[in-house]
Amino acid sequence: MAENLHYSIPPFFESILNKHSAVWDWDPIYSHNGSICYIYELKRRDNMSEMKVYLADAYMYSLTEYYQRPDIIEEGDCICIVRPEASFSPELTTIAKSDGIHIGKLSATLGAINRAEPCKYLTPPKGGVV
Amino acid sequence: MTSIRNRLAIILLKKLDRILNPKFENKFIYALFTTGSALLLYQRCIQLVAKVEIITESWKAKLSLSSSVDITFTIIGSLLILISVYVFIALRPKTNSKPQTYRNLKKAAAPILKLMNDNKRVFENFGPNSGAGTVGPYRNYLEVWEEQKTTRIIPNNRKIEKILTHIKELSETESIEISKMLNHIAAFEKHCEDPTFDYSETQFPQSFSHLITQYRPPRKRVHKPRTIKHIKWIDNKLSSSDIEFGARILFGSSLVTNEGNDVDVLIRTKTNQREDIQNQAKFWMELKSDFRKAFSKNLHLTVFSELESDHFDKFLNKIPEPYREF
Numbered sequence: 001m002a003e004n005l006h007y008s009i010p011p012f013f014e015s016i017l018n019k020h021s022a023v024w025d026w027d028p029i030y031s032h033n034g035s036i037c038y039i040y041e042l043k044r045r046d047n048m049s050e051m052k053v054y055l056a057d058a059y060m061y062s063l064t065e066y067y068q069r070p071d072i073i074e075e076g077d078c079i080c081i082v083r084p085e086a087s088f089s090p091e092l093t094t095i096a097k098s099d100g101i102h103i104g105k106l107s108a109t110l111g112a113i114n115r116a117e118p119c120k121y122l123t124p125p126k127g128g129v130v
Numbered sequence: 131m132t133s134i135r136n137r138l139a140i141i142l143l144k145k146l147d148r149i150l151n152p153k154f155e156n157k158f159i160y161a162l163f164t165t166g167s168a169l170l171l172y173q174r175c176i177q178l179v180a181k182v183e184i185i186t187e188s189w190k191a192k193l194s195l196s197s198s199v200d201i202t203f204t205i206i207g208s209l210l211i212l213i214s215v216y217v218f219i220a221l222r223p224k225t226n227s228k229p230q231t232y233r234n235l236k237k238a239a240a241p242i243l244k245l246m247n248d249n250k251r252v253f254e255n256f257g258p259n260s261g262a263g264t265v266g267p268y269r270n271y272l273e274v275w276e277e278q279k280t281t282r283i284i285p286n287n288r289k290i291e292k293i294l295t296h297i298k299e300l301s302e303t304e305s306i307e308i309s310k311m312l313n314h315i316a317a318f319e320k321h322c323e324d325p326t327f328d329y330s331e332t333q334f335p336q337s338f339s340h341l342i343t344q345y346r347p348p349r350k351r352v353h354k355p356r357t358i359k360h361i362k363w364i365d366n367k368l369s370s371s372d373i374e375f376g377a378r379i380l381f382g383s384s385l386v387t388n389e390g391n392d393v394d395v396l397i398r399t400k401t402n403q404r405e406d407i408q409n410q411a412k413f414w415m416e417l418k419s420d421f422r423k424a425f426s427k428n429l430h431l432t433v434f435s436e437l438e439s440d441h442f443d444k445f446l447n448k449i450p451e452p453y454r455e456f
Contacts, residue, residue, distance in 0.1 A: 008248075016274060060445050063404075064433040067411035084251050089438045095404060106255045 075100030166210030239345035381453035
């Protein structure tokens with residue numbers, strides 16, 4: 001869950017959503033079923049469907065945590081692993097993809113928002129653009 | 131050319147900002163001082179004007195009005211001037227305030243590490259090698275990186291520089307590492323001003339980061355009888371479930387400090403079926419909820435299944451000492 005999310009991350013993420021070319025409006029959900037969480041409902045341009053992004057705080061996001069995600073995160077949504085140093089297993093990526101959910105770090109999530117089906121977004125290879 | 135145009139735009143926008151958003155406190159001080167001076171001086175001015183003498187060769191005119199000085203206006207005027215002077219002094223930026231000094235680099239490690247971690251977070255998310263800086267639709271995020279460089283990284287770097295230049299005692303190795311970091315800070319800032327400036331020779335010194343990480347204040351090991359209670363409680367609950375375990379480890383702050391509201395537990399199960407992992411997820415959620423009811427503390431469970439054994443090993447390797455298997 002995201003109770004321990006660093007205080008600077010939600011405003012940082014929100015400021016980026018404001019600049020994202022595919023997002024024209026968004027609404028936050030700061031609690032769900034009595035638990036603190038950070039979920040953003042995005043309205044997207046170019047006739048793309050609405051979607052949700054869930055900010056996950058885990059250091060290593062496991063399958064157990066995936067199955068404990070807020071139940072409103074479903075097909076077409078994204079789980080954003082906000083800690084830069086965090087990791088998650090390839091098995092989890094495969095399972096999430098089969099559920100139609102994109103899972104990735106911040107930059108990958110921002111890329112996935114551009115896609116009509118976010119789970120089909122592939123992280124580009126790392127490159128040295130300065 | 132673009133760079134000059136951008137700089138001109140920034141200068142003009144700053145000027146416009148000053149006009150649109152004047153500093154309220156300056157206006158307030160100015161208004162107080164002007165009103166006070168007017169109240170104090172207007173009577174003197176009237177007296178002066180009222181005693182004008184015009185003398186020519188053939189005639190002499192003398193204008194004279196007698197009026198006494200109003201003491202109330204004089205007092206109010208003087209008070210307003212005194213208040214304006216006081217507010218001016220109170221709000222004056224304290225440029226001569228003495229910066230904090232540190233006895234040695236170890237003492238300065240904690241604030242430096244905090245600033246470096248903040249920079250690291252921005253760099254790893256949006257930096258040139260983050261995967262966000264490629265072409266096409268991702269180009270947008272290069273703009274975020276450019277913005278974050280000037281609004282976050284450079285101010286943080288300046289704070290680091292200020293700390294590093296106010297350390298009293300340094301060893302030879304520390305001085306070398308600090309020089310590398312200061313060179314990097316200066317070169318990075320120059321690169322931000324002029325993107326054609328090549329700072330590849332003075333990139334962020336990893337050796338400095340390692341040095342500072344070594345100096346991170348150590349955590350004190352504290353014996354905590356309450357931890358034993360937590361372990362017993364969790365052990366009972368796990369034993370009553372039908373889950374098979376590979377490892378159960380208590381780690382984190384509950385073992386090293388009396389403060390904090392979290393208890394961290396790492397678990398590896400032998401579950402290898404997706405459906406079973408999904409069903410067990412509910413058990414873990416209930417366990418956390420029951421723990422909170424029993425101890426008024428948060429149980430942070432990190433659970434890996436058999437499918438994620440590599441990740442369990444990685445996690446275990448990164449757990450700082452001490453930890454305790456149960």
